[in-house]
Amino acid sequence: MRLSRADPPRVETAAITLAIARDRVHDAAAFDERVHAVASRVREQGGGRWILHCDDAFGFAVALFGLARAGATAVLPPNRQSGTLAGLAPGTVGMLTDAREPLAGVGFRIDPLEVEAGSVAAAASPVDRDRPLLEVFTSGTTGSGKAITKTVAHLEDEVDVLEAHLGPRLRHARHVFATVSHQHLYGLLFRVLWPLATGRVFDAESLLHPEEVVGRMASEPGASVLVATPVHLRRLVGRGRLERLRDRCAAVFSSGGPLAEDTARGVADELGAAPIEVLGSTETGGVATRQRRPGVDDRWDLLPGVVARVRDDGRLEVRSPFVSAGTRDAATDQCTFAMGDRARIGPDGRFELLGRADRTVKIGEKRVHLPDMETRLREDPCVDDVALTTLGAGADLRIAAVLVLSSRGRDRLAASGRRRFAGSLFDPLLDHWDRIFLPRRWRAVPALPRDPQGKVPAAALASVLEQPMASLSEGEGPGAPQTASPEATAAPGSPVVAERRGPDWIERDLDVSRDLPCLDGHFPDRPVVPGVALLGWAIEALGALEAGRFRVREVQGLKFHRFLEPGARAVLRVEIGRGGERAAFTVRDGAEIAAEGRLHLEVAR
Numbered sequence: 001m002r003l004s005r006a007d008p009p010r011v012e013t014a015a016i017t018l019a020i021a022r023d024r025v026h027d028a029a030a031f032d033e034r035v036h037a038v039a040s041r042v043r044e045q046g047g048g049r050w051i052l053h054c055d056d057a058f059g060f061a062v063a064l065f066g067l068a069r070a071g072a073t074a075v076l077p078p079n080r081q082s083g084t085l086a087g088l089a090p091g092t093v094g095m096l097t098d099a100r101e102p103l104a105g106v107g108f109r110i111d112p113l114e115v116e117a118g119s120v121a122a123a124a125s126p127v128d129r130d131r132p133l134l135e136v137f138t139s140g141t142t143g144s145g146k147a148i149t150k151t152v153a154h155l156e157d158e159v160d161v162l163e164a165h166l167g168p169r170l171r172h173a174r175h176v177f178a179t180v181s182h183q184h185l186y187g188l189l190f191r192v193l194w195p196l197a198t199g200r201v202f203d204a205e206s207l208l209h210p211e212e213v214v215g216r217m218a219s220e221p222g223a224s225v226l227v228a229t230p231v232h233l234r235r236l237v238g239r240g241r242l243e244r245l246r247d248r249c250a251a252v253f254s255s256g257g258p259l260a261e262d263t264a265r266g267v268a269d270e271l272g273a274a275p276i277e278v279l280g281s282t283e284t285g286g287v288a289t290r291q292r293r294p295g296v297d298d299r300w301d302l303l304p305g306v307v308a309r310v311r312d313d314g315r316l317e318v319r320s321p322f323v324s325a326g327t328r329d330a331a332t333d334q335c336t337f338a339m340g341d342r343a344r345i346g347p348d349g350r351f352e353l354l355g356r357a358d359r360t361v362k363i364g365e366k367r368v369h370l371p372d373m374e375t376r377l378r379e380d381p382c383v384d385d386v387a388l389t390t391l392g393a394g395a396d397l398r399i400a401a402v403l404v405l406s407s408r409g410r411d412r413l414a415a416s417g418r419r420r421f422a423g424s425l426f427d428p429l430l431d432h433w434d435r436i437f438l439p440r441r442w443r444a445v446p447a448l449p450r451d452p453q454g455k456v457p458a459a460a461l462a463s464v465l466e467q468p469m470a471s472l473s474e475g476e477g478p479g480a481p482q483t484a485s486p487e488a489t490a491a492p493g494s495p496v497v498a499e500r501r502g503p504d505w506i507e508r509d510l511d512v513s514r515d516l517p518c519l520d521g522h523f524p525d526r527p528v529v530p531g532v533a534l535l536g537w538a539i540e541a542l543g544a545l546e547a548g549r550f551r552v553r554e555v556q557g558l559k560f561h562r563f564l565e566p567g568a569r570a571v572l573r574v575e576i577g578r579g580g581e582r583a584a585f586t587v588r589d590g591a592e593i594a595a596e597g598r599l600h601l602e603v604a605r
Contacts, residue, residue, distance in 0.1 A: 001028070001196045002159075003068050004127045005150045018196065019058040020175070020220075026058045031065075033102050037115045038066025038096070045108065047072040049135075051088050051095040052452045053080055054112065057182050058204040061192050063096040063112040064134070068152060074134040075147075077185050078366075083431025129153040136185055138282045138367075148282045150185075150324050158189060158322040160199045161304055166251075166276065166289070167198065173250035175220050176202040178227040179213065185282050186255045190227045200225070208232075214241045223250040230259040231364050233275060234395065237266030246271055246379075253278060257362045260394065264292050282338050285322035286349070299350040308345065315357050316343040361390055363397055368437045370399070377401070377431060382409030383425070387448050389461040391441060401439040402464050404447060413444070435517050441465055475509040495537070504576040508546040510537070510587075512568040519566065529564040534595045538585040541574045542599065550580070550601040558597040564589060576601075 001018070019026040023223040042050065050067060052074040054060040067074045075092060077084045085095075086105050090542040094108030103109070133155065143502040168279055178191035195202040207213045212235060217224050226249060228236075233254055242249070249271055254264075268274040274293065279300055280286040287308070288300035300339055302308055306320040319329060319336040326337030342354040359370045370388045377386045385404035403425075405413065413421045426438045442465075449460035495516060498509040539552055564570055564587070574585040580601065587595040 001031075002156055003065065003133065004129050011124040016199070017201050017239050019202050019204045021056075021058070022216075026204065031058075031062060034062045034112060034115070035065045038063055038110065038594060039069040041110055041115055042070040042072050042093075045093050047591055048093040049073045049075055049091060051075050051077060051085065051092050051106065052097070052134075053077050053095070053183060054098045055203060055206075056098050056113065056204050057178075057192055057206070058558055059113045060113075060182050061196065061319055064192075065108075065294070066112065067096070068133055071128075071131070073132055076136045076188075078137055078183055079434065081431060086431075089452060099166045127152060129156065136188075136282055138181075148325055151236060154285065154322045154324050155189065155193055156197070157305075159194050161322075162189065162194050162286065163198055165304055169251055169276065170225055171223055171250045172201075173223040173225045174201055175217075175222065175224040176200050176227060177207060177217050177224055178203065179207050179214065179225055179232040180256065181206060184277070185285065186280070187227065189251055189286075190255075190278075205416070210236045210239075211242055214244055217245050217249065223248055223309070223335075225250055225498075226252045228252060228254055228275075230254055230443060231257070233267060234260065234263045237263055237270060239426050240270060242267065244268035251276055255280065261292070261298075268293075271433055281337075281339055282319050283323065283325035284339060285317075285320065285324070287318050287320075287339070297353050299346065301350055308349075308351065310343055311338055312349075313357070314342040314354070315339060316341050316351070316353075330397070361397070361399065363399070363436050366434060366436065368399075368433060371492070372435065373399075373429065373437070376432065377403075377425070380409075380425060380428075382406055382412055382421075384409075384447055387461055389454045389458055389465070391462075391465065391582070393487065398440040399437055400461075400465050401442040402448060402461050403442060403444045405444050409444075435515070438517065440517070467526075501545060504545075506574050508537075508541055508572045510564075510568075510570040512564050512566055515564040527566055531558075531560050531595065534560070534587055535597065537572055538574055538587070538597070541572055541585075542576075542583055545574065545576070552599050553602045554600040556598045556600065558595075560595045562589065562592060564592045564594050570594060574599075 004573055016028045017025055018028055018031050039142060045271050047070055050072055052060065052063050054063060064074055075088055077088055080099060080103065082104055085103060089105050089107070094110065095103065095106045096110050096112055098111055098113060129152045131151060132149045133152050134150050136150060138146045138148055166375055176195045178187060180187040180191065181556065182188050182192050191202055203216065207216055213226065217226065252267055252271065252275040254275040259275060259277050264274045274291050276289055276291050278286055279288045286303050287306055288302045290298060290300045294300045306318055308316055308318045311317050316337050317338045319332065319334050322335055323335040323337050326335045340356050340358040340360055342357050343351045345351040361368055361370060374386050374388055377383050382405060383403055384406045387402045389400055390397055393402045422442065429438060448456050449464060476555060495510040495512055496508045497511045500507045512529060516529055519527040535555065535558065568589050570587050570589045572587050574583055576583045583599040583601060585597055585599065586593055
């Protein structure tokens, strides 16, 4: 089933299953009936541009095909946050969504799985392959986030290449399961359009947790495919979970960020083959793939039809039938686009990546352009200037901010304290970005550290962020004595509300509020503090007590006895043992121990 197909399914194929969920099966006849109904209602409203956001992948497919059949355009927001929708509402007719909650500012709404056909007949007619079908965004923002237009041809041509190049590796796989969202190009292609075009059955639900992934894939007969991200694959490996799927998982795809070598090796050990990694972007579509094997180089192979070269600035430049931004080549009628990745291409055409060239940051497989967030922060009357950078690496990568406050900002900080001030400054960003992007560490300075060229070096920002927090109250400066109050020590998003300490112990009172960043996605229906966050809080408390004199060498005896949920008031205690080589920690929720463990230490050099 293809986007450009406009005729109803033949009788003999109408009962073919297209998608599944835990409690239902969707066949081709039901799909076409609902597509017809959506197209009819959209035509009644005059076509145009429609916001499309559905949690259910089958409902999303119905809506997209209905818009295609009606000659309308889908605008795909990365989320349903109020600021995102408000930014997209102008110029759109309404919204196709399965959301149950009220959505401010959206106006006319259609649920693609509940709509009834209107009075205007949606007669079958050819779909123009060169007509713009959807607008998808290059980052997890709206505002100045760039919308990229895709035609039916861009999407169908890429699906054809995926099937020709990767289809044979899927053997006889019948089902496609996914941990990724179909609101972005990778998920749209791999979990919806490619299965529909090739007769594979896709799961209408996104699987977020390791147990869900393995359980759902093991419950369906025959071979299956997993479309995932590096973050989800990292959570899957290491406990032998995937070994249950060794004879039934035909392939694992990974995209959205760099896949760590140990994760690729872990998948290969448990399934017998490493993930198939896909390199691409919203502008370019798919560019290249690789499947790492021990003892073999890990360079990338271009997809068929993709031409690439390295520009003078070191960035990878690509041209293909599904590149939809950049400069159009008159000779080939294809677009050429310079990516943000630096690369080195070998004589055989295969290439290796050398890192990013721009200031786009990926955290948890979501992307944010730091200059966009800096612009938003400068609009606050409390901020004269700001520079954002990142701290940590890999799964620990986080955004940090260095701020130059206005006189109003300095007054508000002095009156409200660091935690409340940070909330007033950073919480409005939630209208445009996910909570995971909010700055986790920040410092206020009289002026940004600039070099002779007027630029702000990353090393200078890192140096500022490493300095102890200092009060901006009159008479106190960077050398003023520091207190142990949480407002002087806790970064935004910290659960610490009070602290006590002795020579070899520290206790912190924790307030598990509903807006803690670590609760995002863990889990949507029942948010709980993940074990890795509890361990991180314990190590952070140890660092505060020991002031960097020790490093954690090993963690032993780690046990999680009960969940910490929003509303809990817990007590974290860390004690250093005799000799200073070990520390023990406990997290108590009332009289009960929620978590405990031992930390083996070594002297920091």
